[in-house]
Amino acid sequence: MKNDIIIAIDGYSSTGKSTLAKQIAKALNYIYIDTGAMYRAVTFYALKNNLISPKHFNKTQLIKDLDNIDIDFKYNPEKGFAEVYLNGKNIESEIRKMQVSNFVSDIAAIPEVRQKLVAQQRQIGQKKGVVMDGRDIGSVVFPDAELKIFMTADPNIRAQRRYQELKNKGLDINLQEVLDNVKKRDKIDSERSTSPLIQTPDAIKIDNSNLTRKQQYEMVLNLAKQKIETNKTASSKN
Ligand code: DC
Numbered sequence: 001m002k003n004d005i006i007i008a009i010d011g012y013s014s015t016g017k018s019t020l021a022k023q024i025a026k027a028l029n030y031i032y033i034d035t036g037a038m039y040r041a042v043t044f045y046a047l048k049n050n051l052i053s054p055k056h057f058n059k060t061q062l063i064k065d066l067d068n069i070d071i072d073f074k075y076n077p078e079k080g081f082a083e084v085y086l087n088g089k090n091i092e093s094e095i096r097k098m099q100v101s102n103f104v105s106d107i108a109a110i111p112e113v114r115q116k117l118v119a120q121q122r123q124i125g126q127k128k129g130v131v132m133d134g135r136d137i138g139s140v141v142f143p144d145a146e147l148k149i150f151m152t153a154d155p156n157i158r159a160q161r162r163y164q165e166l167k168n169k170g171l172d173i174n175l176q177e178v179l180d181n182v183k184k185r186d187k188i189d190s191e192r193s194t195s196p197l198i199q200t201p202d203a204i205k206i207d208n209s210n211l212t213r214k215q216q217y218e219m220v221l222n223l224a225k226q227k228i229e230t231n232k233t234a235s236s237k238n
Contacts, residue, residue: 003232004030004129006144007224008137010197011151013185014158016208016216017133020151022081023217024224025131033073033124035134035141037084038117039108040095041071045086052103063112071120098166098173101181105188108135114194136195138203147227148203149220157209158182 007030009021018034025032042062046052051062073082074090083092094100107113114136121141125132132141138148159179166173189197199205204223208216 003228003235004127005146005224005227005231006125006128006142007131007227008142008145008148008203009131009133009151009220010135010138010149010199010203011206012153012155012158012182012197013189014162014182015151015153016161016213017151019213020149020216020220021131021133023213024220026080027221028129028131028224028228031124031130032081033121033130033132034082034084035117035121035132035137036104037073037092037095038071038120039113040100040104041084041086041091042066042069042113042117043100043104043107044091044095045069046107047099047103052106057106059110062107063110066112066116069116071117093169096166096169097171098177098181101185105185105192109188109192109194111194118195135189135197138200139198140195143200146231147224148200149223150199150203150205152205152207153209155179155182155186 007024009017011017018036021034022032024030043052045065046062049065051058068087070087072085074085075082083090084095085091118136118141121132121137124130125142134141138145138150156179159175159182162182163173163175163178166178206216206219
């Protein structure tokens with residue numbers, strides 16, 4: 001619709017970006033896109049094709065293979081969000097496993113991978129009415145997004161939340177491993193040379209260490225409604 005906006009939700013891993021983004025998209029009847037799932041899908045491809053392991057990384061082959069990597073989202077009405085598909089196969093649950101988490105930041109640091117995924121993300125957001133979460137949505141993918149949120153929280157709290165989430169899914173996991181992964185990803189994501197995780201000056205920072213999901217949801221939904229209103233007023237003047 002004419003007054004729809006783009007909502008960019010960036011921030012550190014395990015800050016609850018996707019939970020919030022899903023809630024906001026649902027409330028506004030917007031499309032929700034989890035861009036982390038796209039980087040995870042490429043990582044899953046690399047693992048399946050033996051292109052990456054703790055001992056080796058065949059970056060050249062992965063870059064060559066990019067044209068054969070087709071990532072798609074399909075809405076699952078039972079779950080209430082769009083699941084990610086790799087070359088026609090639903091890989092939503094596979095990409096959440098620790099093995100993928102352990103390599104995804106290395107994959108996401110490759111400029112050619114980012115170029116491909118950013119182009120697809122821009123295509124999806126062309127008509128606006130989208131909530132996208134990731135690391136570079138407000139800084140690179142949609143620098144003109146009407147609403148930019150930057151999420152952060154204490155690493156120990158994030159690891160605890162992630163640990164609980166993975167345990168609830170029945171995965172065999174230990175807290176220290178999750179904490180190490182959270183810290184490692186913070187470091188790689190913030191220090192990589194291509195599109196590092198940064199808070200842009202126009203992004204609104206939310207530290208949710210001590211916020212409930214409801215509080216943060218209401219806060220961001222109000223901000224979104226204000227921006228939509230401003231957008232409406234601006235376009236009625238034009
Ligand atoms: O949001 P997530 O934890 O599922 O993201 C997985 C990884 O992908 C994360 O470590 C950084 C990377 N990523 C990125 O570099 N840019 C994005 N827009 C989204 C994710």
